[in-house]
Amino acid sequence: MSYLPVTPLIGIKVLSAAFDFLLGYFVYRLVALRYPGKWVAGPGRGDHAVPADRRVNASMWGQADAMYAAFAVGGVYFLLCKRPWLACAFIGIAFALKLQTVFLFPLLLLLVLRRGLPWKSLLAIPLVYVVLDIPALLIGTSPAQLFSVYVAQTGTFDLLTLNAPTCTSTSARR
Structure with a gap:
C-alpha cells in the first residue's frame, strides 16, 4: 500500500474493509445456495453478513483476517x-x-x-x-x-491462551 498515493494506514484499512465486504458477499452466496429464492438470504448481503464488530476490526484496527x-x-x-x-x-x-x-x-x-x-x-x-x-x-x-514460513511460525507462541483470563485451577472449575 505504500506505493499508492494514499497514506499507508488509510490504504491498509480500506483494503481490509473491502475484504470484509467480499467475505460478506460469499456468505450471502452460501446462504442463497441453501435457501434459493427465499428472503433468508437477505441478511447475508455484504452489508449485513459481516457483523459490526468485524467491520470495526477491519476499518479501525486494520486487521486483515477477512x-x-x-x-x-x-x-x-x-x-x-x-x-x-x-x-x-x-x-x-x-x-x-x-x-x-x-x-x-x-x-x-x-x-x-x-x-x-x-x-x-x-x-x-x-x-x-x-x-x-x-x-x-x-x-x-x-x-x-518462503516455503518454510509456516514451519517457522509454529514455534512463535507456545502458550494456548496468551495470558487470557481462564480458569485453570481445579477449585475454580467446581
Missing part, C-alpha cells in the same frame, strides 16, 4: 457449486495468506475420498501458493524462507 477468510469461504462456495479447480485456487490463495486455512484440508480430503472432488484439482493449492511467491522471489527472498 482477506484469508473471504477466499476460504469463497472456496467452500465454489466447492458447493461443483467448481473444484476454482475452489482449490481460492483455498490456495487463503492458504498463502494464513496458515489457519489448513482447517479446510480435512474437508477437501473427505471430498476426495468420497469422489466429490477430483484429486487433481488439489494441485491448484500449491500452484497458487507458488505463483503468489513469485514477487517475493523476484526481489531476492530465498525460496527456503
Whole structure:
C-alpha cells in the first residue's frame, strides 16, 4: 500500500474493509445456495453478513483476517457449486495468506475420498501458493524462507491462551 498515493494506514484499512465486504458477499452466496429464492438470504448481503464488530476490526484496527477468510469461504462456495479447480485456487490463495486455512484440508480430503472432488484439482493449492511467491522471489527472498514460513511460525507462541483470563485451577472449575 505504500506505493499508492494514499497514506499507508488509510490504504491498509480500506483494503481490509473491502475484504470484509467480499467475505460478506460469499456468505450471502452460501446462504442463497441453501435457501434459493427465499428472503433468508437477505441478511447475508455484504452489508449485513459481516457483523459490526468485524467491520470495526477491519476499518479501525486494520486487521486483515477477512482477506484469508473471504477466499476460504469463497472456496467452500465454489466447492458447493461443483467448481473444484476454482475452489482449490481460492483455498490456495487463503492458504498463502494464513496458515489457519489448513482447517479446510480435512474437508477437501473427505471430498476426495468420497469422489466429490477430483484429486487433481488439489494441485491448484500449491500452484497458487507458488505463483503468489513469485514477487517475493523476484526481489531476492530465498525460496527456503518462503516455503518454510509456516514451519517457522509454529514455534512463535507456545502458550494456548496468551495470558487470557481462564480458569485453570481445579477449585475454580467446581
